[in-house]
Amino acid sequence: MLRIIKGSEVATLDELTVVHQRISSFELMERAALSFVNWFTNQAMSKSSRVAIFFGPGNNGGDGLAIGRLLHKHGYSIHLFSCFESNSGLSSDCQKNFELIPFGVLNSSWKEFQKEDFDCVIDSFLGVGIRGELRHQAKNIVSKINSFPGKKIAVDLPSGLPADTSCLWECVQADITVTFAFPKLSLLFPEHAKYSGEMVVLDIGIPDSIYEQFNSYFFFLREIDLCAFHKTFHRFSHKGDFGKVLLVAGSKGKMGAAMLATKSALRTGSGLVTCLVPEDERCSIHSSVPEAMAVFYDSEINFSAYDSIGIGPGLGLDKLVLLERVFDNFPYPVVLDADALTILARNPYLFAKIPKGSILTPHLGEFERLFGNFESHIDRLKFAQDFCVSHQLNLVLKGANTVICLSDGRQIFNSSGCRHMATAGVGDVLTGMLTSFLGQGYSPEAAMICGVFQHGLAGELAGMEKVRSMIASDLIDQIPASFKKLGVE
Numbered sequence: 001m002l003r004i005i006k007g008s009e010v011a012t013l014d015e016l017t018v019v020h021q022r023i024s025s026f027e028l029m030e031r032a033a034l035s036f037v038n039w040f041t042n043q044a045m046s047k048s049s050r051v052a053i054f055f056g057p058g059n060n061g062g063d064g065l066a067i068g069r070l071l072h073k074h075g076y077s078i079h080l081f082s083c084f085e086s087n088s089g090l091s092s093d094c095q096k097n098f099e100l101i102p103f104g105v106l107n108s109s110w111k112e113f114q115k116e117d118f119d120c121v122i123d124s125f126l127g128v129g130i131r132g133e134l135r136h137q138a139k140n141i142v143s144k145i146n147s148f149p150g151k152k153i154a155v156d157l158p159s160g161l162p163a164d165t166s167c168l169w170e171c172v173q174a175d176i177t178v179t180f181a182f183p184k185l186s187l188l189f190p191e192h193a194k195y196s197g198e199m200v201v202l203d204i205g206i207p208d209s210i211y212e213q214f215n216s217y218f219f220f221l222r223e224i225d226l227c228a229f230h231k232t233f234h235r236f237s238h239k240g241d242f243g244k245v246l247l248v249a250g251s252k253g254k255m256g257a258a259m260l261a262t263k264s265a266l267r268t269g270s271g272l273v274t275c276l277v278p279e280d281e282r283c284s285i286h287s288s289v290p291e292a293m294a295v296f297y298d299s300e301i302n303f304s305a306y307d308s309i310g311i312g313p314g315l316g317l318d319k320l321v322l323l324e325r326v327f328d329n330f331p332y333p334v335v336l337d338a339d340a341l342t343i344l345a346r347n348p349y350l351f352a353k354i355p356k357g358s359i360l361t362p363h364l365g366e367f368e369r370l371f372g373n374f375e376s377h378i379d380r381l382k383f384a385q386d387f388c389v390s391h392q393l394n395l396v397l398k399g400a401n402t403v404i405c406l407s408d409g410r411q412i413f414n415s416s417g418c419r420h421m422a423t424a425g426v427g428d429v430l431t432g433m434l435t436s437f438l439g440q441g442y443s444p445e446a447a448m449i450c451g452v453f454q455h456g457l458a459g460e461l462a463g464m465e466k467v468r469s470m471i472a473s474d475l476i477d478q479i480p481a482s483f484k485k486l487g488v489e
């Protein structure tokens, strides 16, 4: 899994790579610029587009100059705008690229930028080298860039945004941030969405062994990481091997949530799925998910006969006693979502009773209900880390880059998913998937890694087809295709 290191460590990452691969730092910059240009030329941007590039005096500016040179070669009309007073303070690779500005590429001061003259702006003013609050002149440059109403693409970071912390001043508001090697932490904070826009991470060939030399408990989960966590089943496997799953979900008027979680668990591969529902509502489960069984609230239930239990979707807030019954009678990790989280928030003494290793899946609103308000995402993550370690529980903090907070303190940001997933019932589907993987014998860590990524992937597939019309059932329909895409049988 890709380690997310600090912005202040990027220079060392750079140096180690240069030594390890026997290349110059200029060649590494060229590699970054080439990867950007490959991405850019695949964006269906017309060659007649007029592109403005703001470049600063550091290596972020050096990237911009190299990008400008390469885009000029591809036939784009490039106009450079320098964001400094004198050329004397350029970093050495920025200086080298400055000297290579091709004939035919205009170079002016940022003050001369006229927004009407361009179709696209590339922001390579400041990257990970920013220290402290943005200086006065830099703020003016950021405002100038933000005055452009068209597409703004940030190189590595939107200028002004610190790499690892929350930002209190105005930064470049990019439509897309194309970041090199690994996502900078601050690009993953929800409060920075208006600065970072969409995020693209480009590989610049830095080997994993180099990242391993840095200490960090933040990681970035990609598709290639999954195969190490999936179980394989053999031809003699029977439905019992795929787990007996219980979903404690649904109440009058909220049976849809139970159906979604149940269907999702079946589609994720569970052999036997039972739904614990009010007896009056049994028909809705039987008719909508005939493959599932139902048991009822008032009956005697042998909880320990199940391999995994997911609790919460549509449960209703009057199930405190039931929740305690599960905790008292099931010694293995459970999945807690939706109404189960609200019951927990109202009865914090229950935290101590939750089976160790369990998975709580709050979205930001539920997290707030459970643990209060936080000024920034980094404060929220720090709190989540302490909570998970001290209670030996796991959290899946749902959002644009869902964070898997493990009980050992590691925090893993998910890379899959799309904006169309912000729709009712999508969380219930995740509960079904996580409970299913737990029931199939996956560890909580493997269940979260496989479940969260695949949930996002199925969401992407459904989103491609249904765009903003996507509903949670479409996501369930794409679970089989997501298994295929991952090469998991």
Ligand SMILES: NC(=O)C1=CN([C@@H]2O[C@H](COP(=O)(O)OP(=O)(O)OC[C@H]3O[C@@H](n4cnc5c(N)ncnc54)[C@H](OP(=O)(O)O)[C@@H]3O)[C@@H](O)[C@H]2O)[C@@H](O)CC1
Residues within 6 Å of the ligand: 010, 011, 013, 014, 028, 029, 032, 056, 057, 058, 059, 060, 061, 062, 063, 091, 125, 126, 127, 128, 129, 130, 131, 132, 133, 134, 135, 138, 155, 156, 157, 180, 181
């Ligand atoms: N391995 C990788 O990932 C690779 C990284 N690469 C690239 O290198 C970039 C990092 O380059 P970098 O270190 O030169 O810093 P950068 O962002 O250009 O900023 C430096 C400038 O900021 C200024 N400045 C500072 N604070 C400020 C403030 N508060 N307000 C205003 N100004 C402030 C500072 O001024 P000074 O303090 O020196 O007066 C200096 O002029 C990285 O983002 C990526 O694009 C690629 O080339 C490929 C390999």
Ligand SMILES: [K+]
Residues within 6 Å of the ligand: 060, 123, 124, 125, 126, 127, 154, 155, 156, 157, 158, 159
């Ligand atoms: K930038």
